[in-house]
Each structure stands twice: as C-alpha cells, then as structure tokens.
Amino acid sequence: MTTSLRVRPDDVAAARKLLRGIVSATPMLHSRVLSERLGGAVFLKCENLQRTGSFKSRGAYVRISRLTDAERSRGVVAASAGNHAQGVAFAAAMLGTRPP
Numbered sequence: 001m002t003t004s005l006r007v008r009p010d011d012v013a014a015a016r017k018l019l020r021g022i023v024s025a026t027p028m029l030h031s032r033v034l035s036e037r038l039g040g041a042v043f044l045k046c047e048n049l050q051r052t053g054s055f056k057s058r059g060a061y062v063r064i065s066r067l068t069d070a071e072r073s074r075g076v077v078a079a080s081a082g083n084h085a086q087g088v089a090f091a092a093a094m095l096g097t098r099p100p
Helices: 009-019 032-038 056-065 070-072 084-093
Strands: 028-030 043-045
Touching: 043 056, 056 084
Parallel strands: none
Antiparallel strands: 028 043
C-alpha cells in the first residue's frame, strides 16, 4: 500500500478536531524586535505553553491515536530524551498505551 506524505487541508482539520481538549490552543504573539530586524511581520507561536513544553505532543497524539488497539497494546518507544519523548509519553498516557 502506498501512503501519501502530502498533508492536505482535510488532514489538518481532522487533527485539529482530534486534539480539541487534549492540547492547549496557544497564542501567536507579534515580535516587534524581530519584525523590525527582519523588515516584515514576525509572529511567534507559543507552543512552549503546552503541558509538555513544545508542539511535539500534537504529532505524537495524532500518530498514536491511529494505531489499532492491538498495536497500541504492544506499547510505544521514543528514541529521544527531549521534547519528542515527552510528547510521546504524554500522548501514550492519554491514550492508555504503556511502554513495551
């Protein structure tokens, strides 16, 4: 089976719906200093306000939620000790998945 790596607007909408109530809606703040320095409007997406401190839990939750019950029951592993691992651990706990 061939899987497209292209992310479509429908994929984004589905992820947004799935993540409602799971992750925080974070603000985008205008950076006056960066905007002046770069000569254009610069906005910062404040994903550091997520429970895990980054955006990584979004992708981890979406991916783990797509596993079958049998796959999820075998557990998940993250080859990371940073934000990615924190996102995977958060998502796995929310979805009832344990380490193998």
